[in-house]
Amino acid sequence: MFKLKDVLNRSLLTPFNIIAGVIILIGLVITALRFFGGLATVTNLSDYNPWGLWIGFDLLCGVALAAGGYVTSAAVYIFGMKKYHSAVRPAILTGFLGYALVVLALSYDVGRPWRLPYPFVVQAGTTSVLFEVGACVLLYLLVLFVEFTPAASEWLGFRRARNLVVRLTMVLTILGVILSTLHQSSLGSLFLIAPSKLHPLWYSQYIPVFFFISSIVAGLSMVILEGSLTHRYFADKMDETHLREKEDVVFGFGKAASFVLAAYFAIKVFGITMDNNWHYLSTGYGAWFLVELLGFVALPCLLYSVGVRDRNIKLIKWTSALAVLGIMVNRFNVCLVAFNWHLPSSERYFPSWMEIGLSLFIVTVGVAAFKFIVTFMPILYEHPEYKTPHA
Amino acid sequence: MDFFTLQDFYTHTKGIAYILIVVTLIGMAAFWLYLTDHENDDGEFHF
Numbered sequence: 001m002f003k004l005k006d007v008l009n010r011s012l013l014t015p016f017n018i019i020a021g022v023i024i025l026i027g028l029v030i031t032a033l034r035f036f037g038g039l040a041t042v043t044n045l046s047d048y049n050p051w052g053l054w055i056g057f058d059l060l061c062g063v064a065l066a067a068g069g070y071v072t073s074a075a076v077y078i079f080g081m082k083k084y085h086s087a088v089r090p091a092i093l094t095g096f097l098g099y100a101l102v103v104l105a106l107s108y109d110v111g112r113p114w115r116l117p118y119p120f121v122v123q124a125g126t127t128s129v130l131f132e133v134g135a136c137v138l139l140y141l142l143v144l145f146v147e148f149t150p151a152a153s154e155w156l157g158f159r160r161a162r163n164l165v166v167r168l169t170m171v172l173t174i175l176g177v178i179l180s181t182l183h184q185s186s187l188g189s190l191f192l193i194a195p196s197k198l199h200p201l202w203y204s205q206y207i208p209v210f211f212f213i214s215s216i217v218a219g220l221s222m223v224i225l226e227g228s229l230t231h232r233y234f235a236d237k238m239d240e241t242h243l244r245e246k247e248d249v250v251f252g253f254g255k256a257a258s259f260v261l262a263a264y265f266a267i268k269v270f271g272i273t274m275d276n277n278w279h280y281l282s283t284g285y286g287a288w289f290l291v292e293l294l295g296f297v298a299l300p301c302l303l304y305s306v307g308v309r310d311r312n313i314k315l316i317k318w319t320s321a322l323a324v325l326g327i328m329v330n331r332f333n334v335c336l337v338a339f340n341w342h343l344p345s346s347e348r349y350f351p352s353w354m355e356i357g358l359s360l361f362i363v364t365v366g367v368a369a370f371k372f373i374v375t376f377m378p379i380l381y382e383h384p385e386y387k388t389p390h391a
Numbered sequence: 392m393d394f395f396t397l398q399d400f401y402t403h404t405k406g407i408a409y410i411l412i413v414v415t416l417i418g419m420a421a422f423w424l425y426l427t428d429h430e431n432d433d434g435e436f437h438f
Binding site: 308 | 403407408426429
């Protein structure tokens with residue numbers, strides 16, 4: 001157990017705190033500029049390019065990389081793979097923080113954050129894909145918050161609230177899987193209405209399937225990557241169970257990620273086949289598409305499989321970083337690189353330094369929140385008073 | 392390759408897709424065996 005006074009007794013001037021503090025200060029300045037000066041003050045967005053880095057990175061990558069929550073809880077509670085139980089709480093926490101930051105980033109992009117609930121009361125209709133995404137993200141954020149509360153309740157001593165939520169674990173897991181399936185795929189569906197804007201190699205009628213399958217890879221890889229990083233920086237906060245199960249999680253999730261990546265590779269090839277887009281592969285965009293498909297899908301698939309067979313934990317950890325990078329490359333390609341590919345280069349979008357700064361600010365807030373929570377709450381260890389099976 | 396009708400187009404693309412489906416089904420099964428053949432048969436579902 002870690003007490004607040006123990007932490008306060010330490011020096012606050014650590015390298016992490018200094019760097020994080022500087023980034024957060026810059027982020028706050030950009031925040032003021034964005035909300036008082038408007039989008040044009042801080043972004044390079046235009047009518048041609050209304051979705052920029054804040055959607056391509058903060059939202060699309062954020063949602064995909066937060067998929068570890070539903071993937072892990074489904075594996076443990078629905079498919080009964082109890083040996084991965086120690087990975088559930090860190091994955092739920094990462095998912096919860098990821099989605100909370102997605103909503104934060106979205107409020108910068110759309111502006112007037114007090115109007116975020118408007119789609120539920122003032123809107124033209126429920127047939128919009130964007131409405132479905134908004135509804136699912138809101139509901140899933142609530143589900144993740146409730147799934148996270150047992151850890152916070154154990155920390156705060158709210159025994160009854162904690163026990164009530166633990167009894168709801170299976171319902172929450174099923175809700176999480178349903179909502180994730182819906183909105184992970186629907187984020188891809190958003191691009192179905194732009195066949196003339198998105199390059200044919202990335203545009204496909206199956207793009208919702210691509211987004212959903214790749215989110216599973218993102219979730220599995222993020223759990224491995226995040227587990228490696230927490231083991232490196234928070235090993236003193238991990239109990240014996242977490243340390244013992246760590247390797248099982250890496251090998252099990254690495255194997256699953258390898259198999260899902262193989263399936264993802266196959267359906268991406270189907271995407272080219274069904275639209276007969278083979279001739280585009282010999283163009284510049286085709287070369288970049290092949291880099292994504294071979295370098296960030298086939299290669300991690302192969303490396304994961306070699307790592308699993310050779311029991312090479314280091315290789316799997318590095319491969320998880322490559323796979324996460326691959327998901328980001330894919331989302332960037334769909335939202336930014338291959339979008340508006342017909343436009344002359346003078347009209348193409350490149351983010352301003354303030355857009356990049358704000359994205360860094362949001363990631364830093366997430367890392368700082370993660371650090372705070374794993375320091376104080378029973379995420380990487382079992383609370384001594386709650387040794388029974390929990391959520 | 393030139394296509395004059397939608398029928399031509401689908402005959403071509405679906406023809407390739409059906410071949411790929413067979414290759415994928417066999418390939419995925421083989422890949423799963425490659426991933427798991429070094430494990431002991433302890434009756435536990437490994438994933």
